[in-house]
Amino acid sequence: MFSVASLLTIILLALSIAASPFEIRDSLITLPISRRLNVSDGPIQLLQHDQARVAALKAGHHLGSPPVTNVVVSYIAKVGVGSPPTTYNLIVDTGSSNTWVGAGTAYVKTSTSVNTGQPVAVGYGSGSFSGTEYTDTVTLGSGLTITKQSIGVASTASGFTGVDGILGIGPVDLTEGTLTNSPTATIPTVTDNLDSQGTISQKVVSVFFGPTTSQTITNGELTFGGTDAAKYTGDIGYTPSTTTSPASTYWGIDQSITYGSTTILSSTAGIVDTGTTFLYIATDAYTKYKSETGGTVDGATGLLSVSSAKYSALKNLNFHIGSNTYTLTPNAQIWPRSLNTNIGGSSKAIYLIVYDIGTDTGAGFDFVNGYTFLERFYSVFDTTNSRVGFATTSYTDATTN
CATH class of the missing domain: 2.40.70.10 (Acid Proteases)
Structure with a gap:
């Protein structure tokens, strides 16, 4: 005769087997x-x-x-x-x-x-x-x-x-x-x-996204329903979506930016956007960045250009988002040189990918972290929890440009 404990064990085992075909699993x-x-x-x-x-x-x-x-x-x-x-x-x-x-x-x-x-x-x-x-x-x-x-x-x-x-x-x-x-x-x-x-x-x-030096390449991935751990390193750091308008209309966050140890943009609201190519910052921040890097406006492309010597002296550009810092190395701050002529520039020039958003800090839309930021970090857009996340990838510190 089975004991009550044995019978309970059998019942629980049977229920688990019966239930297994109906188990709900995350599908990406x-x-x-x-x-x-x-x-x-x-x-x-x-x-x-x-x-x-x-x-x-x-x-x-x-x-x-x-x-x-x-x-x-x-x-x-x-x-x-x-x-x-x-x-x-x-x-x-x-x-x-x-x-x-x-x-x-x-x-x-x-x-x-x-x-x-x-x-x-x-x-x-x-x-x-x-x-x-x-x-x-x-x-x-x-x-x-x-x-x-x-x-x-x-x-x-x-x-x-x-x-x-x-x-x-x-x-x-x-x-x-x-x-x-x-x-x-x-x-x-x-x-x-x-x-x-x-x-x-x-x-x-x-x-x-992965950085590219080609006109056309398939090197990105869009994932619905979660994250693909094979595409990023370390942990994903999340920050709440901003409540500041008009950035809050989009995938908006709050961040500050330092160039080396110099603060060029105090904590403010802006957006993360796959459809924007360059990285835009408020006019006062751009003026500081231009001064710190020694960049001059290139007449052909409109972008900031630096000499080889000034490129060698570039410092890290640090994005302070939530409790985490995400760094664009000097190489990540320049346009791929192999694509210079495609944008009307000189093949030997060095162009920076940071540009002026057109208004000073305080407009409620003080930066756009575009593709040239996102190609260095994995990004997560989480509607369920009203937050945006970032993680490093194998390309974060890569020298590709």
Whole structure:
């Protein structure tokens, strides 16, 4: 005869075996990211395009001016839409939240396409799209799907070359006002629907970039639902999203910056943005940085240029975020020299990737940590816990430029 204890053990074992097929596990969705320099028409005016985006970001979504997308440097993921899916090359953008197609490859209607009848339009400063909202099946990664995802289908699109649209992974509030007939409505983002449909267990998007000296290369990764430990080193340090407007509209944080031991930017609010190429800081901070580095404005590119001797004397640029410090080494502060001519510069010049945001500290939008920051650190955008995280990678201290 079994004892009560033995019977209880058997019952618990049976329950655990029965329950195991239904165990809920975190599943990550990863997409490769490619970086492209659009140089089809000759040297690109990269700084001017980048500045246009930053100006639109600063203007604020609430003013009806969503951010401009810098289409001369694009960070692209392949996304399937429809059933069977058509693959579209979409710009990965943390600074906007609508997902749309049709700028290049035309939208292909399938059995899962549903026309909502809603006009949709987004202005991106130097570009725009307008068209009709559909809901459709979206395929990410290895066959993982989102059903009934809102998709803008462009009937007109301007300012986009070599891409099909945007995969918007910014905060959902950035979609407000983009449905013409419903000016106060928001549209659930891809991340929102992955969460609500149970595909991921938390609304987290992580981004990995690697530095590149090529015009086109696939060396990045977008991860939904968590983080990919193979892409970073050490621990991820998190900081709360800022409450300071207008930075709080986007993926905003608070940080201070030191050049060597000299403070050039006291603790203030700004944003982290995959769609901005360079690193922007408030005018007073930029003036200090320019003085400390000895940089002079280059007439051809608009960027700061330094001599070889001054490059050798550059100090670390330190970003103090939460309780952690993230350092751009001297090499990480310069544009890849192999790509100098692509931006209209001299092949032998040394250009710095820090530029003036256009207003002094205190505007509520005092920096943009763009691609040239993110290619050195793993970044985590956590909607569930209203925070942003960073970690070092194998490229943090690499000499690539």
